[in-house]
Amino acid sequence: xxxxxxxxxxxxxxxxxxxxxxxxxxxxxxxxxxxxxxxxxxxxxxxxxxxxxxxxxxxxxxxxxxxxxxxxxxxxxxxxxxxxxxxxxxxxxxxxxxxxxxxxxxxxxxxxxxxxxxxxxxxxxxxxxxxxxxxxxxxxxxxxxxxxxxxxxxxxxxxxxxxxxxxxxxxxxxxxxxxxxxxxxxxxxxxxxxxxxxxxxxxxxxxxxxxxxxxxxxxxxxx
Numbered sequence: 001x002x003x004x005x006x007x008x009x010x011x012x013x014x015x016x017x018x019x020x021x022x023x024x025x026x027x028x029x030x031x032x033x034x035x036x037x038x039x040x041x042x043x044x045x046x047x048x049x050x051x052x053x054x055x056x057x058x059x060x061x062x063x064x065x066x067x068x069x070x071x072x073x074x075x076x077x078x079x080x081x082x083x084x085x086x087x088x089x090x091x092x093x094x095x096x097x098x099x100x101x102x103x104x105x106x107x108x109x110x111x112x113x114x115x116x117x118x119x120x121x122x123x124x125x126x127x128x129x130x131x132x133x134x135x136x137x138x139x140x141x142x143x144x145x146x147x148x149x150x151x152x153x154x155x156x157x158x159x160x161x162x163x164x165x166x167x168x169x170x171x172x173x174x175x176x177x178x179x180x181x182x183x184x185x186x187x188x189x190x191x192x193x194x195x196x197x198x199x200x201x202x203x204x205x206x207x208x209x210x211x212x213x214x215x216x217x218x219x220x221x222x223x
Contacts, residue, residue, distance in 0.1 A: 036165070038208050038215040040138035043124075046092055046131030048073040057138065060108045060115075073136060077104035077119055088121060092131055097123045104138075116141045139216065152194070153212045157187050158222035162213055164188075165204045165220035 031052070034041060040057035042050050053068040061068070061076070068076070079085050080103040088100045102119045117140040123132035153161065156177065163173045174184045192198060195206045207213045214223045 033218070036167075037218055039218075040140070042068065042073070042136045044073055044134045044136055046123075046134060048134075050076075051133065060106065060138070060140075062108075073119070077102070077106045079104055092123065097132065152210075153191065153207070153222075155222070157191055158207075158212055160184060160187050161191070161204060161207045162220040162222055164200055165207070165213060 034052065034054045037054060038056050040054065040060055042053040042057050044050050050068045050071050050073065053065045055065055058065045058068050074085070084100070084102050088102070091098065091100065100121045102121060103116075104119045105114060105116050107113065108115045117138055120137045120139070122135045122137075124135045125133045156179075159177060160173055163176060168176070170181050170184050170188075173179070174181050177184075179187075188200065188203065191203055195203070195210070197203055197206050204213070208215060211223050214221045
């Protein structure tokens with residue numbers, strides 16, 4: 001995650017960029033999924049430079065994903081234990097591919113409030129690529145009391161919303177849950193009226209805000 005790591009592993013910047021850029025049609029599909037995931041996620045070079053960040057990650061700094069591109073993870077996050085970074089650096093140099101957790105702190109949002117969490121780093125891409133790209137997932141630690149339930153949805157409604165959040169069509173939702181198309185639309189219409197939103201996209205977004213869908217799972221699941 002620093003220049004020393006890049007020097008210790010073969011390949012350099014062009015190699016890891018290729019891991020992302022040559023993925024073909026899957027790259028566009030991956031970017032669409034990345035935007036939908038409420039968990040903060042970034043894809044980086046082996047030395048920490050951000051290649052891609054999703055909106056949830058950018059929101060931690062009150063900005064948009066494009067403004068994180070080119071930033072280094074160690075400029076954004078402060079590891080609580082420098083030894084964790086050293087172990088990750090050495091593992092990448094040796095070509096190991098495991099999951100590496102880093103306890104981190106950062107100043108989030110426009111107000112600069114300090115937050116804490118765990119940044120999980122996974123080497124990804126073709127095993128022959130050295131060094132690999134890194135997939136970084138941020139789990140935010142909530143130090144306050146758990147928030148009270150804010151949304152109301154029946155188990156069937158929650159399952160419909162989870163399938164809709166994953167991109168399923170009305171017909172496929174009905175087939176998965178044993179409902180007719182009219183039955184699925186009936187539930188969606190009731191939810192739209194209850195939450196005072198219009199359209200499936202707004203319903204899914206509202207479901208995440210209200211805590212009806214789990215914010216840290218993919219494919220989407222009810223909370």
